[in-house]
Amino acid sequence: MNVAVVTVGDELLAGRTTDTNATWLCERLADRGVGVERVTTVPDRIGDIARVVNEYRAEYDAVIVTGGLGPTHDDLTMEGVAAALGRSVEEHDAALAWLEENGYARADLASGTTELPAGARALHNEAGVAPGAVLEGVYVLPGVPEEMKAMFETIADEFSGTPTYRETVVADEPESALLDRIADVRERFDITVGSYPGESVRLELTGTNEETVEEAAAWLRERVESPDGES
Structure with missing residues (x-):
């Protein structure tokens, strides 16, 4: 199994934040015998995210995207992934229901928190709020390291290869x-x-x-x- 990792964030490119997520993911994937063929960092721009995700999903078995999840103005990853896959972004009922079951009232959630690409499988955030998503071999995870790690562990079994x-x-x-x-x-x-x-x-x-x-x-x-x- 060959995988590409895409990290999203202007702060990574500006050097204000160290990209520990990519290193951690590469180590965990290597432990599972998965080959990481590309690690790419892109800015918080829908077009850049969509272009790279669309290119990599055609070349590799899976693409893992981290960062840019949530309701703020620069959280554009879900829109970028949706654009790459030709999908709209819409409220995800299962993601909303899970948050409500875990103590988040609908009125307390910022607009856009549970909006995912249409048809995506929601990945619940055990260490935070914003959900991740899986669709057509593209896995979207949070950028906060603790949240990303916790979410990856819930899908780790979906990544396997020849142990090295x-x-x-x-x-x-x-x-x-x-x-x-x-x-x-x-x-x-x-x-x-x-x-x-x-x-x-x-x-x-x-x-x-x-x-x-x-x-x-x-x-x-x-x-x-x-x-x-x-x-």
């Missing part, structure tokens, strides 16, 4: 000096290797067979200089 396993090998050598051994371990084992230089070089070995990844890591550790001086 990871081992880390730390080498106290220049990255350029490791190229031959990186090539060798790739040739010997069915894995991929990511190289991340810093004070030491961190080599991340990943694959779909746990035993193979462990064997590859053991093979490589024997052939690099470790930070503690052992090879």
Whole structure:
């Protein structure tokens, strides 16, 4: 399963808010064996949201959109997603009923709180108010991290793929000096290797067979200089 993540918000693009949602989602999806192919941030504009969602839903199995939910003037995500799918936005009876059952009087809810794309399945917000939605492989979640995380957990089982396993090998050598051994371990084992230089070089070995990844890591550790001086 391949997924794209779209985060919405002018504050993200201006650097006023750190986009922790995308990182968290990527980690959770990777844990479930799901490949994240794109992470894109768009402004609070209906046209930009609609264009990116429409493009990605044609390319990937699912699109997760976070941010811009609610009744305020800049909460335009539902309208953008609706535009991408050729739907109108209308009050969602099930979303309204759930809020009323959980102590929110209709008169207390701001206009637009429960408006979702026509035909969408409502995702109830256990940690807040504004509901999310699912329609045609597009999942719309809140931008508030606590709300987003709680809502994602209710749909996590809808995202699955081939589990991947990871081992880390730390080498106290220049990255350029490791190229031959990186090539060798790739040739010997069915894995991929990511190289991340810093004070030491961190080599991340990943694959779909746990035993193979462990064997590859053991093979490589024997052939690099470790930070503690052992090879």
